[in-house]
Amino acid sequence: MKALDELTFDNRFARLGDAFSTHVLPEPLDEPRLVVASKAAMALLDLDPAVAETSVFAELFGGHKLWAEAEPRAMVYSGHQFGGYTPQLGDGRGLLLGEVYNQAGEHWDLHLKGAGMTPYSRMGDGRAVLRSSIREFLASEALHALGIPSSRALCVIGSSTPVWREKQERGAMVLRLAQSHIRFGHFEYFYYTKKPEQQAELAEHVLNLHYPECREQPEPYLAMFREIVERNAEMIAKWQAYGFCHGVMNTDNMSILGITFDFGPFAFLDDFDAHFICNHSDHEGRYSFSNQVPIGQWNLSALAQALTPFISVDALKEALGLYLPFYQAHYLDLMRRRLGLITAEDDDQKLVEGLLKLMQNSGVDYTLFFRRLGDESAELAVKRLRDDFVDLAGFDAWAELYKARVARDGDDSQEQRRERMHAVNPLYILRNYLAQNAIAAAEAGDYSEVRRLHEVLSKPFEEQAGMEQYAQRPPDWGKHLEISCSS
Secondary structure, three states, X not given: OEXXXXXXXXXXXXXXXXXXXXXXXXXXXXXXXXXXXXXXXXXXXXXXXXXXXOHHXXXXXXXXXXXXXXXXXXXXXXEEEOXXXXXXXXXXXXXXXXXXXXXXXXXXXXXXXXXOOOOOOOOOOOOEEHHHHHHHHHHHHHHHHHOXXXXXXEEEEEEEEEEXXXXXXXXXXXXXXXXXXXXXXXXXXXXXXXXXXXXXXXHXXXXXXXXXXXXXXXXXXXXXXXXXXXXXXXXXXXXXXXXXXXXXXXXXXXXXXXXXXXXXXXXXXXXXXXXXXXXXXXXXXXXXXXXXXXXXXHHHHHHHHHOOOOOOHHHHXXXXXXXXXXXXXXXXXXXXXXXXXXXXXXXXXXXXXXXXXXHHHHOOEHXXXXXXHOOOOHHXXXXXXXXXXXXXXXXXXXXXXXXXXXXXXXXXXXXXXXXXXXXXXXXXXXXHHHHHHHHHHHHOOOOHHHHHHHHHHOOOOOOOOOOHHHHOOOOHHHHOOOEOOOO
């Protein structure tokens, strides 16, 4: 394991030059202190977990110190925000400190969010507050534990620095890890500013570093775009299957690698509601839960437009046409497994849709239903879950179809069924009220709840002794929390 001063930097994005980013130093936080750290994320950098408790750790990720080899850069990009194009965005409060490679040869961006003002801050102060930093940390690590592609979070550093939002709060920084922070909006920026040389350089950078296998194809850029289409389709299929709402699917928040990042007003579904809007600022419901699938395709279309200098329009359209089939295949595969099904049948989609409609009309807890469905045999499970539904006749009809479907899969011991279903149906998810409880304690100076919740969420499929309170339906107040972009 490595100490902090043993990290090996290779700042590949910084070497692209000033057309792609601006050199900016982080603005230090007052009295930096560790709030929470992820041992699993630290392992990606081969870091000894013990270094998180040292003062130099808080100083490095609180903006006070910097490695000599680091080259902090604020990246420039643009993007479509709520459907409208904004010509220039960029890292308004984040900095790419540099790229580190580990013993396995993997490169990881060290991206510090809340690091102060940059040339792209517009009217913002460049800061992040403690509550949003905690939420991003917990979400990044929780999604990864669920098997959903995501950026990672190494730590949150708190401070005594005052930051004004709707009220005075405390500033914080979260250190994010990803193998790239390049977004759809990077390509849009160089396309719409008519900078073909930089556009080509960016495309070569992404192709060589992140999709080298596409070099072997007759049309490497087209092969890369197809891969981006499938990765995003798979990511959104997993969002939908696990009830995750991103909240701000602007093209500047979409990763070229097909990972979840730039967490703002996200939420997991409590009661199933296909029309759920997690972002209090999304008045039209553009980024509602059910809209995430078509918006994913819309965003890929925006990226395709920016790639027209390299790929023919017909080829781009053909690749975009793969999005929905890719999505459907990934989604249905995961939903079959969540229902405990082993084989595939043509009517499985109808079985899933019928269940979700019943859940919608009855306000059934999305996560707990699937978990309890695997506790017993299909016959006993549906009998026990029946009381959660308002339309009893409708549920009974669905239950008969489900039991017959399970029976056609063949004999299976209850223990095998439980093990198989519990491996894909989490007991613990990051419910908004759990995050809020942890944030309230942290804002009062007690970080134990954030750390405990992080530990529970790192093993979402395993029943953990003494942690029953994290697997409960939320109280009524917990279902109506308003989350906005203010962070």
